[in-house]
Amino acid sequence: MSRQFNMRSLILSTGTTIILPLLLLFSLFLLLRGHNEPGGGFIGGLVAAAAIALKLFADDYPSAKALLRVHPLQLVGIGLALAALSSLPSLLVGDNFFTAQWWTLPLPIFGDLKLSTPLIFDIGVFLGVIGTVLTVIFTLVEAEH
């Protein structure tokens, strides 16, 4: 571990264990409300990436990396694939390429759930942003070693 991250603070470390799940939840909340209200995949992804960066500062690099499980670039790949594939359902119904498609899913108790290709696109952006930001941060951390 490099010197920079040896200043472990007990307060920050303990605080992070509580804040981290909240931040991740909040990022999902931002992602899902994003269609008509402020929020969306980009800002949600930034919040999630910030949460993992917080883990990096509070604990150490290996634990932050373990939190992500996959390589951040793979996350970018999944996100990009989702975003690109969300352009295709419109072709099945005969609309122009990339035209937004909406499906309503009737659920018991919760009422109707609206699903759409913009949502898939946004999830792709969400994953892509997390992956990109963390790739940059992790690369800089590794450069310190």
Add this chain to the structure above:
Amino acid sequence: MDMSVLIALPVIIPLIIGALSLVALNNHGVQRILGVLGTAAVLVAAIVLIWQTWLNGIKVLEVGSWPAPFGIVLVSDLLGAIMVLLAAITGFATAVYSLKTVRKRFERFGYYPLLHLLLAGVNGAFLTGDIFNLYVWFEVLLVASFALLIQGGERAQMEGAIKYVTLNLLSSALFLTAIGLLYGLVGSLNMADIAVRLQQVEDPKMVTLVAMLFLIAFSIKAAAFPLFFWLPASYHTPQVAVSAVFAGLLTKVGVYALYRVFTLMFTGEVDFTHQILLWMAVFTMLTGVLGAASQYEVRRILSFHIISQIGYMMLGLALFTPLALIGGVFYIMHHIIVKANLFFVAGMMYRLGGSFELKQLGGLYKKHPGLALLFMIPAFSLAGVPPLSGFFAKFILIKAGVEAQAWWAVAIALFVGLFTLFSMIKIWNEAFWKKAPEPAIEVPAPYRNTALYWTTGLLAAMTVAIGIFAQPIYVLAETAAQQLLEPQRYIEAVLGGAK
């Protein structure tokens, strides 16, 4: 479902394939297979696209069903379709060539995803009908090219990359500035719509000013005189497959953007704007070829020749006569294939001869006559020796120059052709003809190079074919040039033709 989705395929396929090979980050076998299959799929899509565009005229796709001029449109006119086809050929050749040349180390750092991202960016730039979208695609291909350029992390690569990154970011900022001013002037981003509205702008001086900003921004990307220094500083530093795809495609995106912008939008003060283009073209040709004369490293010689060739392409646009535009389009077709191929051959010279330095090479003709032939075809084509593709490209341009009575430009174009021949003969004499220097360089044990011979051989065959079938290719270039000279057709297809 109509066929307009075809226009999106050359962009969306590389994006999806690139994303999938990013997911398979640690599985190099899957990445290689995806690389070949993906680029092959794009090649098929590009062939169908150009066929459809040839038969049915300009095709337009309103992405997401948002009507023009408000949404983003993808437009495939013949120039765009030709460029996409050339990019697809280069991409496929590079993917096959990479199988045997790209080191494991680079594959682990995402070589294939970056290659696909680069191709998506290039194709997006060729097909978009929206000026801001063009900027976005430029940035996509730029980011991919940055990362490809520094794979390996050697000192020369870093130095080259800093120059490359700085000048390209400067160019992007100027491009963005120009877009901002243009938007303030006409309030639209759709290129066809801008072309219509520019005719009603009361202040033609302001339009010319914005046009000059675009000219500077794109000519940096195209490595035209005077801001070309980043190219010879960086293009010889990455691995050969990357150099080849850069040499074939990247500067040509800049040239394409110049062609698009200065035939569709900024045709109000041709006397002024295209006169500047003419001088830039002349100096670009001259500096490139003179720079090459002083070099003794194969890739650096070839890099400088990219610059001089860019000059020819700009000459076609600058003269702005029907014949000159035909010559320009023909030249682009000839150049992309020849240039990528020459870099591929340079890579094989390195494998078989052990060096890129002419002083250390030698005797390759005796040992590898096949390679010598593969070098000779694109090299002589580049210099303009009949009956290869370069001869017809240069011939059309020079004839156009004579007809336009641009004597200086014609004289310099001929002179530069002669010097190009000199450079190619220099490589031939030093690397192939002269005896191998003593002591010979240690070359790693020979291994199977079949894939490499196939790639370069096919590209060389294309060069010969463009020369032999010059007439149909000429007709294709002629139709593309006609579409460029009558922007009304493009405008109608985008604004009027769609529902």
Add this chain to the structure above:
Amino acid sequence: MTTLMAILIGCLYAAAIYMMLRRSMVKLLIGLILLSNAANLLIFTVAGLERGVPPLIAKGAETVVGGSADPLAQALILTAIVIGFGVLAFAVVLLHRAYEVIRTDDMNEMKGTD
């Protein structure tokens, strides 16, 4: 206000180019950052400076009544900022790596490829 913005943008461009012409890599990077910010501000300004008129269509109305801020220009800037962020993040990593390999911050020392 527009005049003030124009002067500010001009100063930003000038400062950016001045910084880019310095010999230090870090100052070069600062120059690039200033340059992209200047371009963004320029788009913001040329699209017209409006205050307190969001481009929202009132309930029951068909179009925006009266003048409104141009949302497209702001969307452009947002896109350009995101792209600029990505590219500059890359440039930071590049300069860091370059410094480790070349061991100097002085652009004049980087003549190996000229």
